[in-house]
Amino acid sequence: MSLDDVQIPDLETTYSRFPNVDHSAINGRDFGISAIVTERQLQLDAVLHEISGLETIMDNVKNLHQQLVDKKEKIMQSMNLHKGLVSTLWRFPTEVLAQIFHYCLPEHVWEHEYHAWGRSYSLSSDPKRDAPMQLARVCRRWRDVVVDMPSLWCKLHLGSRRNSKQSAFCYDAWLKRSKGTPLSVTLLCYKNGETKLRSVIQPYISQISSLDVEFFDGANPGLLLKDIPALQELTIRSHNNDMPAVSQLSLRLPSTLHSFKLVGLDLTLKRLSSLGAIFAQLTKIEVAVHHPNALLRLLQLSPNLSSLTFSLGSGLLKRALEPFTHVKLHSLRITQAYASTLPNLLNALSLPNLRVLAVAHSLRAYPHEELKALLTRSNCPLESLTFDSGVTTDEQRAEYVALMPSLEIVVDHTYDDYLATMLDLS
Template structure:
């Protein structure tokens, strides 16, 4: 190698070293500029001028809400909270320092499509020690990755929603671990073949702090009728809902009333369908056994056989009731009893009636008499739309109240009672 070549190589090395040194200086200057720019942005960004508590509340409003103000939180990079991480460093810092953004989580369970447990562990770690609200949907035989995740945080779960689609293996528990802090539980089971009620007893029995329960699904009638399990007590449960379905649906979730005692129950929303062979009897047994301080009752017993005595009997044993919404074949018998018996629902203040058929002129007179005698705060009478009625539902008489009846109803309204009488979109009072 000649002297010229050696010199050229030496110059090349020196230039490369100088370029690398300048690149390091440039990188340092770029980082410094980014740092100063972030500081300037913090002064210019209105968010930076707000207290951290207010910043966090604004971010919480970005979460997706469903009905009843329930947060529906799937991990989605295009939605909050994950979207907030990529806006700027300030927003990222706010999001990561707001554990309430991360304590709602919705997971889909499928053995064929396992979830990434590390991702969900990071998500739940960001929630710190805050109470959790979990929604699990998919197969009722929850995949192992979901089971493992729930097992690790079960003591923090306060709200649990199960949206399940298939029948579990006989004798298996839906979730293995107890939920000592669980307060709200919603269960929807969509498989029409029904499932064994005993598979759910473990989950309820290991949730002593449960205050709200919503249950819809179809139990296996054969297995349920053969079961001799004694009723157990949920001492803190205050609200129990069995959501509405079509009248002839196979859903018979109300059979769970045979297995539970609820001494603290204040609100009951129940629909008894044609599958309830002894609906009024089961309800009567449940209320007698529980003796709850029931305040609000919505009951649709229109599919029960017309039995005035048994239908009124379950109302007699809940004198604490203040709010009653009633769909029933024997609705008029209830309205007749109210003015006749002062000890029948003595604390009733709000009454809403949904007649199965249209009222006749004599029925309206019963309504007026009831309003004259009972000191209600509000009365609602909501009939179906006559123009939409068909078949057996079509009335052979005009269901519109007479002018005299409307005048009497308005008199009750003017005396301080909130009165509403309607048929479909047509409002009479």
Template sequence: MAMLCDRFAGEVLASLRFLVLVYTRPPPLPQAASSGQYMARDQLIVSCGLPDDSRRVHLEALLSLQDAKLAKLERQIICLQKQRDDVQNIVDRYRAVLSSARQLPFEVLQEIFIHCLPGERNAAMSIREAPLLLGQVCRAWRSVSQCTPRLWASIHIPIPCALIGDAIPESRKAASARNELVKAWLERSGSCPLSISLAEIFANETSPDFHVLSNAGADVMATLAQFSRRWRRVEFSCSSSAFQTLMAVSREDVPMLESLSIECIQDRQKEFSKSAFLAPRLRTVRLSHMPGDISDYRLDWSNITELFVDDHGSSTEREPYVHHKITLPKAWELLSRCQNLVRCTLHINDRDESALTENALDPIYLPCLTELDVTEGLCFLSPLFDCIHAPGLRTFRFATSLKRLDHMFSPSKFLSRLSALKALTLDLTTLSRTHIIECLRWTPTIASLTLMTPNRGNRQYVFQDERWKLLPAVCDDSLLELFVRREETADTCLCPRLQSFQCNWNSFTDVTLLRFVKSRTGSAGGLERVAVSFDRAQTVDLKSPLTAAIAEGLELSVDYPPIVSVSAWEGLRWDCLNRI
């Protein structure tokens, strides 16, 4: 083999030397051509003149000669390239034999494979990512991947579903194949705890094929139920038939379940069992669009550490889908049951006025609560915030669907009791400038501030006096100036410990923003991240004056709307554009 490689290498070197001589040796002059004729040709190249007949004959002869040389060189290059590829193939094969990857122990390779899994979600059933991708490399890797149960302990399952009757056989066939793949996947997981997410894409409920298509999710859910004793984290977004299968799971079937997330996207049943909620180790609950009253769910509320509740609904004979809003008393009841809450998200949409007047809300003590996210809709939450006592709260987010009114609610009183708060998010569409300043005065300890709008975009409207009106942005120059640190007002500026500032709805200028950032970077402050979105064009270059701060680690993200340009072909008929 060594002699073969040496022979190929010698041929490659000899060919390369030949090419060097060919390219570096000046071409001989044709016998019929003189130096004066070459000078004349050079003049033709740099001028716009036309050659006469005699010169044209000499030029065509010269071009034919050079074309023949080029063709010969091309053939030599192809031959050399083939020889090089043959040598490279031999080198690659032997180099693969000596690669360090082949010398890795079986256990080390398993750990490397496990680190190839996605970190923030479950593994997808695709050959473009682990674990299926790992089995496409070679037979040895396929054997290692199939013998590593932890690689198959997480799975995301999208349920294919047709929307028209002609596609139902194909959809049913794809769903059956997907069901078999899910079963084989989970069987490879051995005895590992499972993390599962299922998302069902369903047809319109009024379609005559809806009951046929819904069975796809129910079939997969029935397969998953066979492995329920190993469920650890499950997330289901499914239709009524699949949801019914889930609710049939008993307490004894889910001894390892710690996190349960359910979104019922279609609901027809009137009654169902909620035994799955009685899992003895259940700590995290996420519920969205659930039927019935959530407070009636049979949960061991004292064990819940993370609670996320969005709009929930159920069906009746008269109305196929009805939202049951989380009332203020129900929200108080949920919080009072969960004494060990660490993280909580609630979307409170309306309130029972009679319940508030008849029964006063007793204080709620949540000593472990560190993160609270509340969305207010169609009600004011001051009675709820007045009774919550969370001395360890570090992150608070508040948003509301209520537009700016004279009697708007401000969480400043609640914020005044949070001495450990580090991160604050406020909804700019519902708070006045005075309320925002009041909230920030009570939170001097925060390091992260987000002033945002629930809807993307810098223009917000309110329906008032039977028409839509543009809301003025409250975050203007005068408000941002209160954040600027000055020597004489260093102790009185808003949020003196600020490290992160985000704002997606504002009317302040680039000059004021630059002044604020300069006053909070370098030795003057500890600002580390700024993210701002404008609905206007840029007026001042921000990055050049902040070059030193960016070099020291400042993350600056300033977005402006793109410049809209009109195409020169705009407005032409499409059939005319085909001729361009």
């Protein structure tokens, strides 16, 4: 039977035009209507039989199609297997594969707001979707190599809103594969989620060397930051500018800590006095400071500091700052400052060991003369001076070269590229 064979029969009768509710023309007599109904029943039975036969054929076609699809996949698997046996990639030594796998890892564990000195990349909070897990699914050999590489499992991003037992199992399996390697852990912590996150990382607490914690909804950092004996780098990101527990950090942080970054919480003189004990051991700090007095105090509290990144608020000075010399600082990055505050700070500082200086796009009313005076006064071995585009003129940059002929001056257009990308997306 073809599609052309399917024709709708003529079903019109003398009675078709009568409404079903109007029986006046029939008046209780049959007039052969029963015979018509019988004929229609026979026609219906025949059509149903044809439909049933067609459905059987369709099921057979579907089964045949699925068998052919399965056959195709098996042929492709066999073909790919045998291609792999002669592939150069298949013959790579394990050490080479390991190096390639390292390039598959994201550079950063978390996506944050844009900064002028580099873009950030995201790492999923679902461990099943991250690079090592994906690599392990390619083939048996890759899985064996990946699972036996602790360095692929030393970064993890956990969120306290992921509450399933399966997630906890995945996190634990991930961290076990690190096999004692120092860990870099990122935590997203919401209020009342501190205990859950701590329970996940507790078996591996002595491995954590780098910790990045972002707190939401008034979450308390105390429990998460307690007793991490090998911690070297700590980043705290707060969405609440009044975090009382931050004043207790110095009581919980180990002597191994050398790098500290605070985002979303300005350092004031009061907070500095409560945190003062930790600064003496730090060599790298990234902070926002409300007042030039507070920044000067930070430098005084951090005699071993070699790298400082800061933004400076608009706090007014009642009198000039006392001169201060920091002999170990060799890298300084200014991300934001006000015309009313930065010149006074630069006039007070001497940095005889400064080698790297960078000035961001967001600097307001760039203090060219004060910076030249700082470099002259410090007589420092400055090697690199970086400005975001639009901060300085060609003439100003030429003056720095005149001061230090071997100085490398860089104009960073990264922020311009970022803006162009955002415009393309809008």
